[in-house]
Amino acid sequence: MRVNFTVNGREQSADDVWEGESLLYVLRERLGLPGSKNACEQGECGSCTVRLDGVPVCACLVAAGQVEGREVLTVEGLADHARRRESGARGPARTAAGPGDPATGDPPAGAPWADDSPAGDGGALSPVQRAFLDAGAVQCGFCTPGLLVAADEMLERNPSPTDADIREALSGNLCRCTGYEKILDAVRLAAARQERGRAAPHTTGTTREGADGPGGPDAPGGLDATGGPDGPDRPNGFDGPREGGR
């Protein structure tokens, strides 16, 4: 059968789809979008998390035929999605971010996803993608696409999540490498940057050191090797890097 649907804002159609094929198979094998991962094929691991009409689902459990005429967002479209969401939320004027400063490598001001991350990608990433890199939440990375889609959706609903909120929202996404500590840090960091970006959009990305200083509000707690905000205390013998303190 033929299945027509929208993926990451683009109309797509897949031909010769078997009745038993999952949305995940169609995305990965027919549409060339392998970012969504297959780790269990039974909805336990969340590695294939995509959004179907805005709702996070395990693409392995959605029959391809079910997506006819609907909208799917995958990790490949996450940065665009975040950019559109920000411009929608903050008005068209703010989408006109100026060019970054080539001398310093600073990203353009006014784009909250273009924070001054050491990832140095020139602002092509969404805030949550960038935060995963900065917080050390990516190791093997196989769970990462699903976690990013789930975390981004949670931050859309709940811009200021508590740690318990984050844990609950991401409890359908297994990670075997990180022990989740840095994933928590990453989501906290993304939330803090998002909040700050909305509070002071025109200065985002240029005032971090001045405004926050080392260990400021966007410091992912675990970067100083403690348990983070829900850990009991912070400093110890390990002088790890701190956001803002590079």
Add this chain to the structure above:
Amino acid sequence: MVPDRLPTRLTQDSRTAAGTGPTSGTGGIGESTPRPDGTLKVTGEFAYSSDLWHEDMLWGHTVRSTVAHATLVSIDTAEALAIPGVHAVLTHDDLPAPVTHYGLEIRDTPALATGKVRHHGEPVALVAADHPETARRAAARIRVEYAELPLVTDEDSATAPGAPLVHEHRTDHHSGHVPHPNVVHRQPIVRGDVAAAAARAEVTVTGEYVFGMQDQAFLGPESGLAVPAEDGGVDLYVATQWLHSDLRQIAPVLGLPEEKVRMTLSGVGGAFGGREDLSMQIHACLLALRTGRPVKMVYNRFESFFGHVHRHPARLWYEHGATRDGRLTHMRCRIVLDGGAYASSSPAVVGNAASLSVGPYVVDHVDIEALALYTNNPPCGAMRGFGAVQACFAYEAQMDRLAARLGLDPVEFRRLNAMEQGSVMPTGQRIDSPAPVAELLRRVKARPLPPERQWLTAGEEPDVRALPGGLSNTTHGEGVVRGVGYAVGIKNVGFSEGFDDYSTARVRLDVLGGEPVAVVHTAMAEVGQGGVTVHAQIARTELGVTQVTIVPADTRVGSAGSTSASRQTYVTGGAVKHACEAVRERVLELGRRRFGTYHPAWATAGLLLEDGKVVTDAGEVLAALADVLAGEAVEVERVWRHRPTRPFDRRTGQGDGHVQYSFAAHRAVVEVDTELGLVKVVELAVAQDVGKALNPLSVLGQIHGGSIQGLGVAVMEEILVDPATAKVRNPSFTDYLIPTILDTPTMPADVLELADTHAPYGLRGVGEAPTLSATPAILAAIRDATGLELNRTPVRPEHLTAHLTGTAGAAGTAGTAGNGGCGRTR
């Protein structure tokens, strides 16, 4: 045939810069520089082995045995071959070479079963088809007739008179010294005078412990793509831990010289030991060579549980003695590991279990025996912690019981007996670098405890997410008690027992667009740990460059050894450093030739490469690298080895078998719903010495991740093998549970950096030590909360409620499988 166009998305060079922004460091060692593969991983563009695609490719599928031990009577492939879209069906009879078996240490594993099958899920036949579903359906039409044989499932059945032999005609290098052909390897260690020391003991504690079978459960299933080549060889793109070890095992079975099997590492979705053995490598190559088409194989989760070895389940019997003032007098132990149907790395696991069985404690009088069995259970081999994990679970339980008997604080008792630099191992090896065991314990103990009753909120309803049972809403605090437990462990780093543990690095320094660029090429398997990040940091530190390109790992460069045993930063990091130093010497030589006459410092000063320039140790700039190289590139390949180790004596176990030791300690705080037997780990504090943190963020990632794998096997993770059939009962993520973010506590971490002067930059292998002590710390905390003995792990609700329900003995006994005779042969 050779495809018209090159495979797409097969490999990616990772270009990496030191960082951006004016406040960035140099991106050298000691900084938390970003991963070179990070951006690709967060955008979904990183090509894992399961993402590979090739024009005209077929999909391979494995037919696996449905019984654990049986004679293969017949295999009928006709019906499968007749299905449209099926291109090949292969059985053992189709193997092209005289060599039909492979194995890491002992070549005992058939590429496809012949004569009989020895475990549930053993590969019997292969299918290649044009759609994965066609391949699966064809596989289901292959008719395999089995005549079942009696099972060997534990030590009793394996060593009973007349026991069926799992491997009938052993000729391997361990077969001559084992007490029974169903014992893969046995390692005793004797030191001191145990009988005399036992007589001096004022308190003696004995215990029997059971450790369940844990799965690595890496998230990216076994997968790869084999592409037939014009020269009759094959190009294999695969996720593995050790390319060259794979190659050594694959090529003979294909009947090809090694140079005709070209391997490239694909994106690896985690490993943890489970990719040290072969899975689909030979199979995909066989199908590709047979069909002349590229063949992709991807296991699903069900198959993955059969596709790799697991952590050895173990029975451990321990006896410790101590004087009233808290000094250990002696230790006797017997560790029986179930190696399953094939040897895999069982001999090395035995060596580790034996040599690390006393833990990080000074005990002068020991009598130790460790062995691994051949059984019809699933094969077991490498998993993070590798023999040291099982022992740590048992000896730490013993430490708590001894402390309790002596009326001593469990941490104080451990510190009284803790080893330190200069202490002697049971093998006679003297610890020649820092061993801050007492300090690690002190640090986890000194932390303030997390607040009690964190589920209480400002409102009337408790936050059930902070309670045992969580969102199942099973308790609002009734019946919930807290417990605190401690543990510390010791793990060796690197390959041991005389193994030639080396790595190879090729480093090139070039000038591109006016800027110096270092290109680092190794065969190291990046499995998520961040080795590629560290290689770039080392190159920056040694060569004073900003831009580093990491070439994809492949077999066009010499072996890097395995990404296991906490060894890659040490050994391949060491090789990269060594190669960079050689490149630097050549660059300086070039500089002396070109500019030496212009400035005396070229001949007289200590010279460094910094910030793209040659500078003197006093900071004077002599030349830009671009001018020194003047269009010439400098490339060097170097092999690097750590200090040699020695085999353990077969009879006494004496010998300097390990090159380095690694230590971590945990404090676990748990809350237990004593009525339902549900456990919530509230906090898992950890302290570890890492020698030198080359990338602090990555170090923390290893410590946290390792700790949670230890948590998993404390309270949830176990492959259940039916003792009556030796079949796996829970091969799925529905039935084999790994921790979610809701199961995971906060993990405050304390990282010490006490240099090991024998290691590059003073570093100490990081990856495994935290997996050891997390499990016994959590068990100790559960015992503290409940007062139960709990001699097995993982702990399940029925173990915590048996005393309430009257279930016979489950809480206190070592296990339910019936073999209570762990110490019986003594």
